[in-house]
Amino acid sequence: MSGDMVLFWRLRRNLLRRRADLFQAWLGLGLFLAALAATPAAMFWAGDTAHRHYARLAQQQAAARQHTPAVLLEDARRHPEPGSAEERRTRYPTEVGFTDPGGTARTATTDVRPGLPKGSTVHVWAGPDGKLTGPPLDAGQVRSRAMGWAVLGALAVQGAAAAAYGVAARVLERRNLAAWDAAWTETAPRWTTSP
Numbered sequence: 001m002s003g004d005m006v007l008f009w010r011l012r013r014n015l016l017r018r019r020a021d022l023f024q025a026w027l028g029l030g031l032f033l034a035a036l037a038a039t040p041a042a043m044f045w046a047g048d049t050a051h052r053h054y055a056r057l058a059q060q061q062a063a064a065r066q067h068t069p070a071v072l073l074e075d076a077r078r079h080p081e082p083g084s085a086e087e088r089r090t091r092y093p094t095e096v097g098f099t100d101p102g103g104t105a106r107t108a109t110t111d112v113r114p115g116l117p118k119g120s121t122v123h124v125w126a127g128p129d130g131k132l133t134g135p136p137l138d139a140g141q142v143r144s145r146a147m148g149w150a151v152l153g154a155l156a157v158q159g160a161a162a163a164a165y166g167v168a169a170r171v172l173e174r175r176n177l178a179a180w181d182a183a184w185t186e187t188a189p190r191w192t193t194s195p
Contacts, residue, residue, distance in 0.1 A: 058139075
């Protein structure tokens with residue numbers, strides 16, 4: 001019997017329905033409606049909070065990181081399939097020299113296009129500590145991460161409602177089993193046959 005059928009069976013008036021069945025049905029319906037109402041609010045709250053956090057982080061990264069030219073100190077590896085679509089996506093680690101935001105000359109390894117000769121110029125992002133880092137988060141990345149947190153917020157509400165229903169159903173089931181056991185203990189002696 002599907003979950004919807006069980007819910008409606010518990011709400012319907014019949015001789016087999018117990019008070020616990022009715023309570024469980026109303027609890028399930030109430031949790032469903034509460035989760036339905038809370039999901040948009042949870043999505044908005046989680047998404048908005050994440051968006052503000054990642055927007056601040058992007059601003060901090062943009063202020064702290066410097067986009068600077070770097071010179072290859074060695075030839076970049078050649079791709080085995082020159083001119084292929086794979087070559088256009090492939091990057092190889094290559095040693096470069098650059099000047100950090102503090103004006104100090106540094107060397108590091110960064111990923112570059114295949115086949116670039118020694119002395120070629122590429123642009124890298126350097127942090128305040130002089131180490132190479134990625135670019136600051138852009139608007140699309142901020143939006144994407146905020147949307148991910150919004151979806152997680154929705155799933156958290158649905159998961160909490162399902163967990164609450166599962167715990168309540170388990171408690172009610174144990175209570176019913178204990179009641180049946182007590183009732184059978186009382187009734188069993190009347191069902192035994194005497195010689």
